[in-house]
Amino acid sequence: MPKVIIKLEHDISTDEIYPGRFMATVLPTETPQFAFFDRTEFNAQLKAKAFPAGSIIVGGENFGCGSSREQACSTLKGHEVAVVAKSISRIFLQNSINLGLQVVICPGIEASEGDELEITADHVVNHTTGKTFEQVKLPAARKGIMDAGGLISYTRARLVAKHT
Amino acid sequence: MGMTVVEKILARAAGQASVKVGDVVEPKVDLAMSHENAALVINQFQEVFQGTGIEPKIWDPSKIAIIFDHRVPAESPKTATNHKKIRDFVKANGITKFHDVRGDVGGICHQILPEYGYVRPGFVVVGTDSHTTSHGALGAFSFGVGATEMASAWSLGIAVNIEVPATIKVVVKGEFPPMVGPKDLILNLIGELTAQGANFKVLEFHGETIRKMSTSGRIAICNMSVEAGATSGIVPGDEETIRYLREEADVTDVITCVTPDADATYVRTVEIDVSALAPQIACPHMVDNVKPIEQVLGTRIQQIVIGSCTNGRLDDLADAAAILRGQKVAEGTRMLVFPASSKIFAQALDKGYIHDFMRAGAVVMNYGCGPCLGVHEGALGDGESALSTTNRNFKGRMGNPTGFVYLCSPVVAAASAITGVITDPRKGA
Numbered sequence: 291m292p293k294v295i296i297k298l299e300h301d302i303s304t305d306e307i308y309p310g311r312f313m314a315t316v317l318p319t320e321t322p323q324f325a326f327f328d329r330t331e332f333n334a335q336l337k338a339k340a341f342p343a344g345s346i347i348v349g350g351e352n353f354g355c356g357s358s359r360e361q362a363c364s365t366l367k368g369h370e371v372a373v374v375a376k377s378i379s380r381i382f383l384q385n386s387i388n389l390g391l392q393v394v395i396c397p398g399i400e401a402s403e404g405d406e407l408e409i410t411a412d413h414v415v416n417h418t419t420g421k422t423f424e425q426v427k428l429p430a431a432r433k434g435i436m437d438a439g440g441l442i443s444y445t446r447a448r449l450v451a452k453h454t
Numbered sequence: 455m456g457m458t459v460v461e462k463i464l465a466r467a468a469g470q471a472s473v474k475v476g477d478v479v480e481p482k483v484d485l486a487m488s489h490e491n492a493a494l495v496i497n498q499f500q501e502v503f504q505g506t507g508i509e510p511k512i513w514d515p516s517k518i519a520i521i522f523d524h525r526v527p528a529e530s531p532k533t534a535t536n537h538k539k540i541r542d543f544v545k546a547n548g549i550t551k552f553h554d555v556r557g558d559v560g561g562i563c564h565q566i567l568p569e570y571g572y573v574r575p576g577f578v579v580v581g582t583d584s585h586t587t588s589h590g591a592l593g594a595f596s597f598g599v600g601a602t603e604m605a606s607a608w609s610l611g612i613a614v615n616i617e618v619p620a621t622i623k624v625v626v627k628g629e630f631p632p633m634v635g636p637k638d639l640i641l642n643l644i645g646e647l648t649a650q651g652a653n654f655k656v657l658e659f660h661g662e663t664i665r666k667m668s669t670s671g672r673i674a675i676c677n678m679s680v681e682a683g684a685t686s687g688i689v690p691g692d693e694e695t696i697r698y699l700r701e702e703a704d705v706t707d708v709i710t711c712v713t714p715d716a717d718a719t720y721v722r723t724v725e726i727d728v729s730a731l732a733p734q735i736a737c738p739h740m741v742d743n744v745k746p747i748e749q750v751l752g753t754r755i756q757q758i759v760i761g762s763c764t765n766g767r768l769d770d771l772a773d774a775a776a777i778l779r780g781q782k783v784a785e786g787t788r789m790l791v792f793p794a795s796s797k798i799f800a801q802a803l804d805k806g807y808i809h810d811f812m813r814a815g816a817v818v819m820n821y822g823c824g825p826c827l828g829v830h831e832g833a834l835g836d837g838e839s840a841l842s843t844t845n846r847n848f849k850g851r852m853g854n855p856t857g858f859v860y861l862c863s864p865v866v867a868a869a870s871a872i873t874g875v876i877t878d879p880r881k882g883a
Contacts, residue, residue, distance in 0.1 A: 301649055301740055303848040310827035311853060314525065314532045316494035316601075328855040352650040355683065356848055357827075358584040360494060360600040380654050380685060381584055385600035431478040431617040445502045445606040445614070452610075453508055 300350035322368030349375030354382025388441035456715025498605035513611035561795025564763035571703035575691030591672035593691030628729030636671035645744030653683030765843035766794030784874030828853025
């Protein structure tokens, strides 16, 4: 069962997730090393692969606010973590869907570090506390992109269709 | 049923008679802007074509704008190599709206787009920068996207699967008191709405105060609309929009303004009277932590910053220079000025503002994002505080997670540079 590896406050900006001073690094293969760089201990744990794939970052309101830098998503995607937050800022949400980073909007989420969470189709179940919380559905407009596994493959399919 | 400005723009760009909130549309893109992160866009663009047998080709190179501004001149071999890679791509793909590191046509992307008349009322503009909301100042629907979404637009010429956003109507009335202006208005509004109050929504600006406001002021308020989470800010095009494009951007072709229907539907209406507004300060570490200046007077400041896509235009520099003329920047405080474009730098030089700044002890730097995101120059020391006319004060924003960033207007920044503490420009004015 996936565990909560960190519980964050409201308004976590993309400057915190991926500090601006590393923005010259762009490739998804290179960005993971700088995830939450200024949270030194957490960054070190991520880099040491201390958390199994599917581990969960719990955020508060307005997660991913600020800059449109896509590195903020690719850096988390590289560590194969999921994000469950009370609300998510628009561009970060779009970027996550485009890159296939698992994000869940869950306004009522109550969870502490170490809790075991299960993400179902419509809910998030906290198996440690026994409480269940409802998800807000991701924008329906983006379903095609999610089904294609991300915007690259979605665009590729559209492009091929256009040329045939 | 009537439509808002953005609904009208999206209907036109999607080839439909009308659209309503929540509809999924695929508008044709009129302008697609990137800065240094074009390096990532190029990577994603090439990946889209991989294995298809189709030659990677931009749908319309005349609609792509690429402007170097985030780290100019390059601060590292890595950035310089990104610049080089982008430069080669620009040449190979016939992209003409390209602004390299130059002292004549260089500038911050959100200044270059209006300055060169690349944006018109009614356009759909996408940019790989969250402050792409700026171009709503010219009556365009302009919003930030990620690099992969831009690669998709480069490939297909459309913004895929856009959900028509709801619109908040902001009606502004009253005349600004002396030393209070558009920056104070938008900071105040962000404080009211909160940092996510307009998430997934558009802010459409109306009222006598907006009608009388210069395009420069409108850029400042649309620029910072994203700090309330807005997809876009927009001022419906009017006489001032046409004046700006004709006189300042040398546009000669037909300009058609798009205005909302009288019976358009808004999710909310916010009314603001600016006639009693005080200078506003956004305090660390959130842009919606906004206070009237009285509550933070006397806060010690080590670094004053005037510039950026928010407040680095000629009127901003003029206002600040008028306060600093014949004065000195306080000891223990450093002041950095970075005009938003080379053109503005040259104009400020002609008008003597650059001399005013330098004689006062300020360091005048080239255009660029510079200190705003702390990647290049103007980083804060441990525990230091900055007072800045830029747009963000998140933890770590100015290059140091132990630093503090306060946001303000150019006149507050200038008055505070003289004293070294947050100072009310209305006193002694």
